[in-house]
Amino acid sequence: MRGKVWKDTVAVVAVIVLVALSGCGVSSSVAPEDNNETDDLYIYGENGDLIVVGFSQIGSESVWRTANTESVESTFTKENGYFLLTDNARQRQENQIKAIRSYISQRVDYIVFSPMTEDGWNTVLEEAKEAGIEVILMDRRANVDESLYTTWVGSDMKREGEKAAEWLEKDLRAKDILYDTVNIVILQGTPGSSSELGRTAGFEAIASKYKNWHILDRETGDFTTAKGKEVMRKMLRQYPQIDVVVSQNDDMTFGAIEAIEEAGLTTGVNGDITIISFDAVRGALELVEEGRINVDIECNPNQGTYVEEVIQKLERGEQVEKAYVVEEKVFTKENVSAYIEDRNY
Ligand code: AHR
Numbered sequence: 423m424r425g426k427v428w429k430d431t432v433a434v435v436a437v438i439v440l441v442a443l444s445g446c447g448v449s450s451s452v453a454p455e456d457n458n459e460t461d462d463l464y465i466y467g468e469n470g471d472l473i474v475v476g477f478s479q480i481g482s483e484s485v486w487r488t489a490n491t492e493s494v495e496s497t498f499t500k501e502n503g504y505f506l507l508t509d510n511a512r513q514r515q516e517n518q519i520k521a522i523r524s525y526i527s528q529r530v531d532y533i534v535f536s537p538m539t540e541d542g543w544n545t546v547l548e549e550a551k552e553a554g555i556e557v558i559l560m561d562r563r564a565n566v567d568e569s570l571y572t573t574w575v576g577s578d579m580k581r582e583g584e585k586a587a588e589w590l591e592k593d594l595r596a597k598d599i600l601y602d603t604v605n606i607v608i609l610q611g612t613p614g615s616s617s618e619l620g621r622t623a624g625f626e627a628i629a630s631k632y633k634n635w636h637i638l639d640r641e642t643g644d645f646t647t648a649k650g651k652e653v654m655r656k657m658l659r660q661y662p663q664i665d666v667v668v669s670q671n672d673d674m675t676f677g678a679i680e681a682i683e684e685a686g687l688t689t690g691v692n693g694d695i696t697i698i699s700f701d702a703v704r705g706a707l708e709l710v711e712e713g714r715i716n717v718d719i720e721c722n723p724n725q726g727t728y729v730e731e732v733i734q735k736l737e738r739g740e741q742v743e744k745a746y747v748v749e750e751k752v753f754t755k756e757n758v759s760a761y762i763e764d765r766n767y
Contacts, residue, residue, distance in 0.1 A: 472500065476521070481506065498730065515539060536562050577748055586621070600632075604666060606629070611644070641676075643675075650674025654681035667697050672699050672703045
């Protein structure tokens with residue numbers, strides 16, 4: 423039965439609104455994309471046939487993240503048959519847990535969320551399971567028993583890291599310097615997130631085969647431009663010779679390039695420092711085309727439609743897979759031009 427909490431009586435709606443306002447419900451310090459307004463709750467009550475989805479997003483740290491939110495919001499619309507509740511956790515796991523608990527108490531039909539880090543989800547997902555609510559993980563993974571979620575839709579982060587190292591192998595081989603000394607630094611994403619763990623593991627598994635590839639340092643830049651720049655500046659002061667920067671997202675790459683150029687060095691195809699980036703947002707693809715980023719490993723944020731397909735299958739009573747991996751490409755100066763125009767994020 424759709425929207426059962428809201429359909430029953432206005433009194434129940436009023437109680438829930440009070441819970442939300444008292445801070446026990448979805449965060450009342452409303453982010454631009456949060457939607458827990460009273461009017462919408464009444465509309466939801468009047469449209470009991472809508473599928474109710476509670477969505478907890480990590481934050482708005484990157485261009486990628488904004489595109490990911492947009493892909494969910496443009497998919498789960500009333501026109502498409504959904505009532506979407508959203509919450510922006512502002513990079514705090516406790517906010518995500520609070521939002522998920524609120525969705526459980528509102529008896530939504532599905533909870534969709536991108537786990538900020540892999541650990542720490544057992545208790546709240548047990549609660550969702552007990553309430554009989556389907557949980558769909560999106561983008562990042564959670565380190566929990568598979569029985570605690572219905573499915574996961576996202577990127578193979580480890581494979582992304584491997585692709586980065588495979589590209590570097592190929593590039594060094596083409597220059598005939600595969601066995602020369604290569605000094606590498608890694609700008610990592612949010613510590614303990616699937617994207618950080620996977621990309622680091624994938625890259626380092628291949629790097630460890632080469633005794634001459636030296637990973638001088640790895641430090642988090644929190645997936646943001648400002649922190650990426652700060653960390654890159656520090657590394658440039660600390661290490662006199664950096665040959666390769668592996669930056670685990672484009673936002674940190676923008677900051678790193680600024681820091682490198684401010685230090686009087688150049689980046690990219692004919693530059694002093696090779697830049698390997700992840701995400702492939704439009705601004706970064708333009709830098710690939712200019713030759714200032716050597717390679718960008720795509721991470722596809724358009725996951726809303728994939729999640730919706732899964733929900734439709736579940737609605738029809740069909741079996742779903744435990745994992746769905748989205749398609750992704752690798753962009754270099756040679757192939758990037760054909761893709762830039764269509765990139766809308
Ligand atoms: O989990 C996906 C990562 O999170 C993206 O690479 C990054 O830009 C985002 O913030």
